[in-house]
Amino acid sequence: MTDELLLEVRNLTQYFERPVSWLERVFGGKQQKSRVVHAVNGVSFAVRRGEVFGLVGESGCGKSTTARTVVGLLPPKGGEILFASKDITGLSGAKLTPLRRKIQMVFQNPYASLDPRQRIEDILTEPILFHESVSRADARERAMALLDKIGLHRDQARRYPHQFSGGQRQRIAIARALATGPELVVADEPVSALDVSVQAQILNLMMDLKDEFDLSYLFIAHDLSVVRHVADRLAVMYLGFVVESGSSEEVFERPLHPYTVALLDAAPSLAKKSKSVPLTGDAPSPVNLPPGCPFASRCPKSRPECETERPTLREVSESSGRLLACHQQ
Template identity: 50%
Template structure:
């Protein structure tokens, strides 16, 4: 069996709360997962669950507090800045806001050429040709290279962001809420573009989104996060057809019905997400869980493997 392109083990990211003596905010708390080359893992959960922090920690855009990230067989958490820079051409990111992530003073051509210059790829003439080629690949005219970001629509700017991510021909792309800032009609175009690029270039995606419909459309496997922890992970088909964790069941019950005659029992969670600086003891989800047992309040559940090559972290499956 081949080694996964990305292996994350025990990843943690804690932030200082800013108050003297206060406990740190555990944004990511012992998260583990694998992504096979050429596949997509979708990370889903409520706002504040730590999914975006997970994606940025994987790329070391923010430094993990603990854990390991093995990429292409190498542990990148211990690499020096110089060695990490050499790896970055193979691991890129598409950001949520397509306007804020582009330098307004640079032309699109300069934005796209910059990664090639940083990684010392090609001569000047070849770089210009690569810029024209990648614009064409993402559905934009090469003549747009001389324009600035403010001259484009949101969907066009996100195409530029995608072009910047793939121009170095990376192995891994982390897409952080890549379509959430776009109109629904434009979202479909961008999602289809990402899937087409994955087939053409052999890309591997870590796709972060709060939108369950989007995650279902793009993912091979799905990881569900709650308050910094991975509560369930499995194939797209298994998670959507037979969710195991009560939180996953509640999330899926909130998806609008495709037809008015369809009947789905809505699971309404009580309360709100606890403060990550002071999470509940035991299972973090127990204050809102309709299936809470006494053990859930005192002991954190361990991952339990499921039949669908995944795992669920819940005392119901001891």
């Protein structure tokens, strides 16, 4: 790992507007205004070359939206995205194409992310042929080499996705991501649809491939033990905000934000039979963001200023690069 920043995300904002439907226009009294879902609210983080950066949080916290915005599937509504020090914010069309080669994505559900009507060899050669001017035979040879790397047999190349198990399909999805020779792989919950024993296989494979192909990962997961295992550094998200970030060792050993503490407490583990009091309530709606700290409504340590003033993400110790957004510290 070097200190060179491969991906830098600054103040990223993403929201979705839900227009008023005709039914509401005709019948609805109070819902005449369009509703805005604030999915990502000024998120900043950086992925260094060669590291695994984890993005953790519960559903609805904006981690997948962040990932989709970073890879260019959604145009950002605000903020900047820098890749290898080049501003790539809001690039589209032909300008985005060369970047897609360098930033690839692995999705959560390998049953949905592979085209059921394409053979495996076509799934793997298509990105190569699209991005590079090589002959079909060369592309095919490279696809076959990828199959070796992910632990599938070359004679399985003419099969269709439905002939493979979930774990094998996720291997294929990973191979497809690697086909273009990316530098950054954005993996959105790559193992959460898989059984535990298969999950271990895929995590091991991803770590092996990272070393072999000099990859960096933006690794998104809700499972803390998985993130702890793979990530060098991580950011914890809540309601579209980063509430805490730092090296994964430090965050797990000494969580500072009350939400991180609660999240770690809530995770079931074999070791502890803890009976700590779980968090009450649910996360607030991203349609009506609370004016103060996003976590104030569920925070056991909440004080009056937490309800009114939104804490900013700031450094808590210079040496470790630990960031925290909380009024308490």
